[in-house]
Amino acid sequence: MLIQIYFFIIGSIVGSFLTLCTDRLAIHQSIISPRSHCFNCQHLLGIYDLIPILSYCLLNGKCRYCKQAFPPNSCFTELALGLLYIKLSTFIHQPLTLIFNLIITTILIYLSIDDLKHTYVNGYLIGILGLLGLLYHPTNITLILFLLLLISVFSSFQYSTIFKGLGEADFELFIVFTILLDLRTLPLILLCSSLTCLIFTLGLQKITPRQIPFIPYLVFGYFLATA
Numbered sequence: 001m002l003i004q005i006y007f008f009i010i011g012s013i014v015g016s017f018l019t020l021c022t023d024r025l026a027i028h029q030s031i032i033s034p035r036s037h038c039f040n041c042q043h044l045l046g047i048y049d050l051i052p053i054l055s056y057c058l059l060n061g062k063c064r065y066c067k068q069a070f071p072p073n074s075c076f077t078e079l080a081l082g083l084l085y086i087k088l089s090t091f092i093h094q095p096l097t098l099i100f101n102l103i104i105t106t107i108l109i110y111l112s113i114d115d116l117k118h119t120y121v122n123g124y125l126i127g128i129l130g131l132l133g134l135l136y137h138p139t140n141i142t143l144i145l146f147l148l149l150l151i152s153v154f155s156s157f158q159y160s161t162i163f164k165g166l167g168e169a170d171f172e173l174f175i176v177f178t179i180l181l182d183l184r185t186l187p188l189i190l191l192c193s194s195l196t197c198l199i200f201t202l203g204l205q206k207i208t209p210r211q212i213p214f215i216p217y218l219v220f221g222y223f224l225a226t227a
């Protein structure tokens with residue numbers, strides 16, 4: 001039980017840091033300085049304002065100083081990554097495999113947040129995912145897939161011009177899933193992600209942006225298929 005609590009705390013802290021990274025990198029600001037502060041009143045936040053999940057709940061989702069409401073996405077990310085870290089630590093007992101899956105999960109969550117907030121995805125991070133998959137499953141097929149991924153990430157060639165319906169980053173992430181997983185799992189990922197996207201798009205038509213970020217749905221499908 002203690003080990004699960006430990007991984008939940010670590011996951012929630014990492015989730016908080018990922019939210020900070022997506023917010024600051026989007027405006028080309030350092031992730032190190034200045035210290036965490038309220039974007040409305042610019043007041044520096046103390047340690048009691050930055051406890052993952054707990055601070056948000058105790059402060060009712062508002063800044064302690066100016067009472068400006070904070071978006072709940074940071075709290076959701078902290079909770080989600082904490083729960084995912086618990087799941088991985090519970091079912092994976094081999095240290096290297098656990099570390100590998102923690103890194104994969106963390107990068108996937110970061111890509112999802114970035115796509116949701118800014119409809120932008122860092123292709124280099126997808127390349128890192130592909131490299132991790134190749135190192136974990138070093139076969140001729142995964143090597144070929146990784147080379148195809150590199151062509152997309154580091155050149156102007158776009159697979160999305162050939163395979164209509166998916167964005168380039170969506171297609172790159174699907175190549176990563178092909179490297180990481182059994183081929184029989186891929187249709188399930190695509191089915192889950194497509195159905196989830198359809199449900200949310202139809203249910204939230206009035207607030208759904210014209211450009212739908214599909215990476216979060218692919219990642220959700222990945223977690224469902226590998227649960």
